Amino acid sequence: MRLTLLNLNFGVKMSVNIVVPPLGESVTEATIAKWHKKEGEFINVDELLVEIETDKVTLEVNAPASGTIGEIKSKEGDLVKVGQLLGTMSEGNSKAAAQPTQAEAPKSAPQSIALSPAYSSDKILSPAANKLAAEKGVDVNQITGSGKDGRITKEDVLFPQQAEAITSGSGDNSNREVRVKMTRLRKTIAQRLKESQNTAAILTTFNEVDMSEAFRIRKLYQEKFQEKHGIKLGFMSFFVKACVAVLKEIPAVNGSIEGDDIIYKNYYDIGVAVGTEQGLVVPVLRDADKLSFAGVEKGIASLGKKARDGKLSMQDMMGGTFSITNGGTYGSLLSTPIINPPQSGILGMHNIVQRPVAVNGNVEIRPMMYVALSYDHRIIDGKEAVTFLVKIKELVENPEKLLFDI
Incomplete structure (x- = not known):
């Protein structure tokens, strides 16, 4: 996410204060991740100046004007608050104004x-x-x-x-x-995962899905789908659409506990786990029930790119009602995913493997995927959890039910 500094204090020397900009709703502090300029260096307007890391995302702060970096008051790793002074710069539109802080080493310097x-x-x-x-x-x-x-x-x-x-x-x-030293994001991930285990009564139920029909439909319509929508048809859209359909039937899985109350949510914001170099993040696909297959694929692709590029905003990360994680992208055959609080359920997808299965009394080789549903037993009964996963299996194995909403 890119932010532009706005706090300009013009004096005789056209000094500009570099301050921590607003970080998003309920976020008041961050950590200095990296300065991209040093004291005395020239910077152009809108050029990346400093990266600051909140509990969820890394934000890029750009220079509000062209000029020379003066004093840097907050170093990398420092904890800072919204509005805090990070440093100063002198506005100017010429690199000639910048004074180098250290002479360049002569070209004839020895190699060691x-x-x-x-x-x-x-x-x-x-x-x-x-x-x-x-x-x-x-x-x-x-x-x-x-x-x-x-x-x-x-x-x-x-x-x-x-x-x-x-x-x-x-x-x-x-x-x-x-x-x-743990990054702020890694520390937050660790705290939230432990919080989930300490708070929720987590239980996991498993099933397996025959992906044959999904493969067939995907192969049959892939070329036309890509020509029309400009994106490939993946398997995530099948599972997102299936989850939304079943969440409407079993609302407890889309709910959450707040104090002594259970909140049943009549909207379907699906968190999609994305692995990045900084750690696992779960951006949210808003109103997934209103999206087509193409809309789901485009939304997931956009969120994934923003996550890998470090461009996610706080809004992208907030308010999910249910999550999906796909360990199959890394080759995972089976896992027990951890709930993303305050949500009450998370679906785990896994690697698709050609396995022998019994079909109408015969042994056939089918593309099979194990699926897992981790759920909060405080709000979701075992019957509901098992039924949820069975219905997911039925819908993905019979995609026409998703297409015709039956």
């Missing part, structure tokens, strides 16, 4: 030099690594060089910005462990 006395080490660093270590204040004594003869490279220095080597005191293991 001894570490500066401040580090009290006999280790050898490349020039780029030495410069970066000094700028970042990295203790190179904790770094094992990956270059020739143990030389520390720039990449070796970059890693400790997020991973701090630790000494275990157990001889050979001292250089084989690293301590990685």
Whole structure:
């Protein structure tokens, strides 16, 4: 998500304050993830200035004007609040105004030099690594060089910005462990998953789905579907449409507990789990009951791209009533997914495998998928959960029922 700073305080020197912008409803604080500019560097208007990470998403903050970065008051990893001053910049439309903070190294610099006395080490660093270590204040004594003869490279220095080597005191293991500081998103994921296990009475029921008919229809109409809608017909749309149909029949699975009350929701916002480099996120497909197969596929593709590009907004993540996760994309055969609170159910899809099954007294090879429904037993009875999954199976195995709403 991109945000543009708005707090402009023009003085004699045309100074601009860099502040934490509004982060979304009920979100008051964030963590500085990465500065893309240093003090003294020139930046163009709307160029990416800093990334800040909330509990759910990483937000990109762009420069409100062209100018030179002045003082940076909040460093990477600092916790900041909405409206807090991050730094200052001087507005100007010429790069000539920017004064370099450090002279460029001469082209004839040697390929490796001894570490500066401040580090009290006999280790050898490349020039780029030495410069970066000094700028970042990295203790190179904790770094094992990956270059020739143990030389520390720039990449070796970059890693400790997020991973701090630790000494275990157990001889050979001292250089084989690293301590990685959890990102704000990873910490939130951990807290919410543990909260789900501690709060909900989670139980999982299983079934298997014969995907033969879904494969047949997908193959039969794929070309025309793609020509008309500009997107491929996948299996997710079959399951999303099936879930919506069954959620209408069994409303408890679409409900949630709030205090002593049960909230039954007459809208169907389906969370779709997406794995990213930062962790698992669950953006929400709004009003899935009103979407066609093409609408579902386009919506999921759009949310997936935004998730992988780090462009999800807070609005994209809020308010789901039921979730679907597809471990099959990673080859998972079977799993017990964890509920995304305050929701009461989550459907787990898995890998499609050609297996021998009994069909009308004969053994046939069919494309089979195991499916799992994890549910909160406080609100959903076993009968409802099992019935839900059986109906999902019936609809996906007979897609014409989805097409004709029967």
